[in-house]
Amino acid sequence: MEHSIEYLEKQFQDRIDRGENIEAKDWMPEKYRKTHIRQISQHAHSEIVGMLPEGNWITRAPSLRRKVALLAKVQDEAGHGLYLYSAAETLGISRDELFHQLHTGKAKYSSIFNYPAVTWADMGAIGWLVDGAAIINQVMLTRTSYGPYARAMVRICKEESFHQRQGYEIMITLCNGTEEQKAMAQDALNRWWWPSLMMFGPTDAESTHTEQSMKWKIKRKTNDELRQQFIDITIPQAEFLGLTVPDPDLKWNEERGHYDFGEIDWTEFWQVVKGFGPCNKERLKARNKAWDNGAWVREAALAYSEKQSKESIRKAV
Numbered sequence: 301m302e303h304s305i306e307y308l309e310k311q312f313q314d315r316i317d318r319g320e321n322i323e324a325k326d327w328m329p330e331k332y333r334k335t336h337i338r339q340i341s342q343h344a345h346s347e348i349v350g351m352l353p354e355g356n357w358i359t360r361a362p363s364l365r366r367k368v369a370l371l372a373k374v375q376d377e378a379g380h381g382l383y384l385y386s387a388a389e390t391l392g393i394s395r396d397e398l399f400h401q402l403h404t405g406k407a408k409y410s411s412i413f414n415y416p417a418v419t420w421a422d423m424g425a426i427g428w429l430v431d432g433a434a435i436i437n438q439v440m441l442t443r444t445s446y447g448p449y450a451r452a453m454v455r456i457c458k459e460e461s462f463h464q465r466q467g468y469e470i471m472i473t474l475c476n477g478t479e480e481q482k483a484m485a486q487d488a489l490n491r492w493w494w495p496s497l498m499m500f501g502p503t504d505a506e507s508t509h510t511e512q513s514m515k516w517k518i519k520r521k522t523n524d525e526l527r528q529q530f531i532d533i534t535i536p537q538a539e540f541l542g543l544t545v546p547d548p549d550l551k552w553n554e555e556r557g558h559y560d561f562g563e564i565d566w567t568e569f570w571q572v573v574k575g576f577g578p579c580n581k582e583r584l585k586a587r588n589k590a591w592d593n594g595a596w597v598r599e600a601a602l603a604y605s606e607k608q609s610k611e612s613i614r615k616a617v
C-alpha cells in the first residue's frame with residue numbers, strides 16, 4: 301500500500317520521539333538525509349584537515365614519548381575521518397564525491413583548523429581546548445538519531461578523551477616548567493581560546509539548522525548550551541594550570557550557576573568559515589597535494605583488488 305509523504309513523515313517523527321534509531325535502509329525525509337550528509341561529511345573533513353596543524357609538529361616533538369603520543373593522536377584522527385566518511389556513504393553519497401567537495405572548497409570543515417600551530421605549546425592547547433570542545437559536542441552525538449553516526453561516535457569519543465588528556469598533560473608540564481615555558485602555554489591559550497569557542501557554531505539565534513536538528517534529535521543540545529558547558533568545565537582547568545583566559549568579561553554568575561563571558565568576534569568567525577582565515581588556502585592546498593600524490597596508491601589498490609576478484613572467479617569455475 302502506498303502511503304502519503306505526510307503519513308510517512310508522521311511515522312518517522314513518532315519513531316524519533318520514541319527514541320528509536322534510524323538505520324540506513326529505513327525511510328527518511330529527504331531533508332533528514334541531506335542534513336546528515338552535510339553534518340557527517342563536514343565532521344569527517346574536519347578530522348582530516350585537523351590532522352594538518354598537528355602533523356606539522358610530529359618531526360619537532362621534544363621527546364620520543366611526545367612524538368609517539370602525537371603520532372598516535374593524528375593517526376586516530378585519520379581513523380575518525382574514515383569511520384565518518386563510511387557513515388556518510390550509508391546515506392547514498394560516494395566517497396569520491398565527498399572528497400571532490402572538500403578539494404574544490406565547496407564543503408565546510410571546522411573553522412578551528414584554519415588557525416596556525418606556531419609553537420609546541422599549541423599541541424597542548426589543541427589537545428586540551430580543541431579536543432575538549434570536540435568531546436563536549438560529540439558526547440551528545442553518541443545519542444544522535446541516525447544509527448551509523450551514533451555508533452561511530454562512541455569509539456571516536458573514547459579516543460578523543462585520550463587526546464584531551466594528552467594535550468592537558470603537555471600544558472601541565474609547561475606550566476610546571478621554566479617561566480619561558482609557562483609563558484608559551486599562556487600564549488597558546490590566548491590564541492586558541494576564542495577560536496575554540498567558535499567551534500560550537502553561531503549563536504542559537506543565528507543558527508540555521510538547530511531548530512530542525514533538535515526536532516529530529518540529530519542534535520541533542522544547542523550550540524549555545526554546548527559552548528556554555530565547555531566554558532564551565534574548562535575555566536577550573538585553566539585555574540589549576542595557573543593560566544588566565546583572555547576574556548576580561550569572564551565572571552562566575554552565582555544566579556545562573558554558569559560563567560558569563562564576553563562577546564565572540566562573529567565577524568572573524570564568518571570570515572574564517574567563508575575561506576578567509578589565516579590558513580584556509582594552505583589547508584586546501586595541502587589536502588589537494590595529498591590527494592594528487594596518493595593517486596598511484598589508489599590505482600595500485602584498485603588494480604590489486606581487480607586481480608584478486610578475477611582470481612577468485614577463475615578458482616570458482
Ligand code: FAQ
Nearest residue numbers: 343346347350409410411430434498499501507508509510
Ligand atoms: N566551522 O546552523 P548551524 C574535531 C556552519 S572535530 C565551520 O549552527 P549545525 C576533532 C554550519 O556548517 C570538529 N562552519 O549548523 C579534532 C552551517 O553551514 P551550512 C568538528 C561552521 O550543523 C580535534 C552554518 O555554519 N566537529 O575537532 C561552524 O546545526 C583536534 C550554520 O550553523 C563536528 O563537525 C564551525 N565551527 O551546527 C580533530 C561535529 N559552526 O552547512 C583534530 C559535528 C557552524 O548550512 C584535532 N557537527 N558552521 O553551509 C555539529 O555538531 C554541527 O554541525 C555544528 C554546527 C555544531 C558544528
